[in-house]
Amino acid sequence: MSDGRRHIGTAERRERLALRQRLAGEARAGSPEEVAGSLTALHGTDPATVYLAVGARLADAAKTVGETERALYEDGALVRMHGMRHTVFVFPTELTAVVHASTGLSVAARERASLLKQMAAAGAPDAAWLTEVEESALAALTRRGQATAAELARDEPRLKERFVYAAGKSYEGVHTVSTRLLKVLGVEGKVVRGRPLGSWTSSQFRWAPAPEHPELETAGAQAELLRGWLAACGPATEDDLKWWTGWRVTEVRRALAAIGAEAVSLDDGTGYVVAGDAGPAAGPAEPWAALLPALDPTAMAWQHRDWYLAPELRPMLFDRSGNVGPTVWWNGRVIGGWAQRADGEIVWRILEGGGAGGEGTGREAEAAIAAEAERLGSWVGATRVTPRFRTPLERELSA
Template sequence: MGTHTRRRIDADERRARLAVRHRLAPSARASSAEEVAGSLVALHATDPASVFLAVAARLAGEQGEAGPVAGLERALYEDRTLTRMHGMRHTLFVFPTTLVPAVHASTTRDVAARERTMLLKDLRKGSEYDEAWLIETERQVLAELTARGEATGAELGRAVPRLRAQYLYGVGTRQEGPQSLSSRLLRVLGMEGRIARGRPLGAWTSSQFRWAPTPRQPDPSDEDAHAELVRQWLAACGPATEADLKWWTGWKVTDVRKALAAVGAEPVDLAEGTGHVLPDDLDPVGADPGPWAALLPGLDPTAMGWQYRDWYTDPAHKAALFDRSGNIGPTVWWNGRVVGGWAQRPDGEIAVRFLSGVGGAEARAAVGAEAARLRGWLGDVRVTPRFRTPLERELAGGPKGGTAA
């Protein structure tokens, strides 16, 4: 009886997979925002600009040169093929709408239940309002939204005075102080899938969104939801470890293991230990994707895809590229490695700094071309990351060793 030898996948092969599956190599770029989101499973949306920058970096030809704004806004606000909602780790993402039921059932629903419980607890401690009052307030808000089609929180507050009610938050703590019900209740309703974020006020970089009613979709079973999300994620990010998946989803390790078993995930050897791939994903990757460069935004889903990042980011560069909470800033990539950072200066120029050797003139020319492409479609728009990192701050402020494109 033969001995089964576990497949080993090295860093070079992982970087080749990333180039194609994350739509970063020129030959693998996408034709639409929906293709990008589907390939990555989720786009980080805590910073609204990151969604657009992440899509733009992965669009082919004229699509990439023109930028992602029109296509992404159509997908989000007209066709509704993409949905902005809270998901893994209590974080705001943009998902393919077809994946929303699985995300809600596996992840968001439990977080929403905790948020509602905490809101009711705070109301009871810091006001005279009770659960019956809150339910009636919700009914009025949902009725107003249905009649209007969409509205901002301020517009809803004027139409539904209850939404402007205040309560004492953090009773008995150093954080004690008055807080308005509006933003917190709308957040809970959004996490419950009863309302959704619509168009922002102002430009695409704005974080002030209108709200709209959303039809409730039936949730799959917990087991099916966990399995579907893991299946999608492994297709995009496999191989990866249990620790990577636990970090990315925010699930308990028991839920991670059940989901991996449900999809029939195969163990493989990685430099950091045991990884997992889908059962039909054991074969080596195909043709070499060729050299590629990319300028990815802060919180990009590729840079934030794994907990263990040494195979694509030099640990020596962590202090420059990450903030104190672990959020990654804008990064420069060459052939599957983070080799530097970038920032937009007040005059619109894209400043780049390399933190490690990048293969000479070919790499620098390719990075320069990507910087010029980004500068071209941004035009007069100025983008400042919500979570600023040391290198981004330095580059945004002036030359100091950075090169402008």
Template sequence: MGEKTGKTTARATGAKRAIGPDERRARLALRHRLAPSARAATAEEVAGALVALHATDAATVFLAAAARLAPGGDPVAEVERALYEDRTLTRMHGMRHTVFVVPTGLAAAVYSSTSDAAAARERATLLKHLAAGSDFDETWLAETERQVLAVLAERGEATGTELGAAVPRLRSHYVYGVGTAHEGPQSVSSRVLRVLGMEGRIARGRPQGGWTSSRFRWALVPPHAELPAAEAQSELVRHWLAAYGPATEADLKWWTGWKVTDVRRALAAVGAAEVVLDEGPGFVLPDDLEPVPAAAAAADAGEPWAALLPALDPTAMGWQARDWYLDPAHRPALFDRSGNIGPTVWWNGRIVGGWAQRPDGGIVWRLLDEGAGGRDAVRAVEAEAARLADWVGEVRVTPRFRTPLEKELSAA
């Protein structure tokens, strides 16, 4: 009764609702499908809950999904079904020039809000480099791209090497960085395929080898809807706030890579409601102001949770300001020098340690916060480590970006 009265009074007086770290962690547990009762049945549910799965490291997609799928199935087969058979998930360039896996239904919004502008810059840069370091021009590039698309239309999919054999132009070189200390020959192939991928005309399909491989085959992509940029940005922000709200303007600017004017326009377009966070003003969707059970209450109800999340996991990388779920003292052990987070151990909404896989396949972990959760936490982490080891089996996973604690544990 008191809580309801408090809400009514706050609204009546125009006071902004405060959302503390406990409630933010409770939202994270449920909305990111990490609490046991919130686990997902399909890979599509996982991707939809998180908006986008980081895919710079191919293994992250599978590890992130498996941590959130209900026990009992084959995570690899489930993700491969969605990516390569049903194509309900799409791997594409997106926010911050990073490769993501997104729900196919959201791909058009990502292209129009983010990728198209980045692709235009990438194409302009490539033409500038070709003009400075070769005799190739825009007409030459257009014909090269036409030949690549024709080969893929005929074959269905092909590796970069196969495309180079079928389209000799891709084997051409130009001089990169003319007149600079970085001057040297560079292959046209990777740049052309990158531009076509960023424009959404081709996409990475099945990899060569297993699910940890980053050597992908390329395939044509059906034309995507062209949305007005502002409309697409609003749609993406609506999805993001539903998953990551409350969050600050700076969090959203960092996650999208947009200009602050675009962020503010999109927040206004969705009618984002301002709330008070420990780090300052934050935002939620206008219909998302109701409280959720605090993390402590969830634990009392019998649902404490642990998770072993992979390097570059969407939850760990979801906000720019992370102190509410990560002790700043743990950053040096868990991040590389470029700001990429490694494999993390979570307990009730906080990062409390890290994990790694040894060459013999063993999953090893360490708590950096020894007082977090006591024996309950240790037992829960042990159970998650056993679950991970069981489905990974004989596969060896080495993160693309190594962090101090991951390297130390994997060598133990």
């Protein structure tokens, strides 16, 4: 390029993705901690996504459930908490302070102000009352170690009080204090989600005190979070970074400058990599296939996705809110989707067009995908997994 920037084309971006996202066979990880550390964060809105994302990247997928539960609930190496874009993620526990300072503080301030405003509009008690209830609930949670909202309400009955949320609006509803308060405390980094009441697919979580962590300065935490994510996902554009973090563009640019990020040329504009990372990528030695779950962190990592996901495939693979469903990957591009039927069978389909300007698919791809479907079914076993956000192709395949 005339400006001296190195050009990283689509083929090389896919090679980077294969290795850094732990998807190529030779790049698979030995533990859930390695997976989360490599990707920075695993989407946790749908509990099953965490396990399915880990299983797709483990060298020994049979260990997925046991090892992920160990890391989350026994060793405490991973933690489920609110992060970027007010979304629940699973992070390496050492990132707790970074996530809280970089993305949680501003969201937390808005959430608490919103709760107080809504309570006042409903004629509920004031901020001093809420603070008293909060302190009592946190003390009860500390005594118990982990607890459901119902268990905490037995210790602090005021958590059961109800108020009308969004009165007069189409989405009006009646909420308990516990429902809204625990959500705010989660965003504030005071509580995290603990072990679920059911299996690894359950959305009914206990609450637990958040791991202790130092209070970091926001700009420094943002720089650290962006450095880790860009190492895994770079090159990425400003739009990608702004979308993934939920920050203002001024915050993104400040963090890029703080880490000395290098600008590179992409097929669709300017991207950024961490300092020293603009050199050629060592691509995977063997072709690879992957079956990734709904909301997988790779499929949802970038705002601009044409380099790995053709626009014509999106109507079948995304819901109306922009949530991606289960996807089938071949050599760094999305070529179809998969689902689990009621009898447990893993079924998949390659969509017409081959995906993202790819070279088409053939018997090698189909054999590799079939092997991944068998691998997935072998460890999921009798468990039935239905994505929280259903997409057209997933509904069709699972019927």
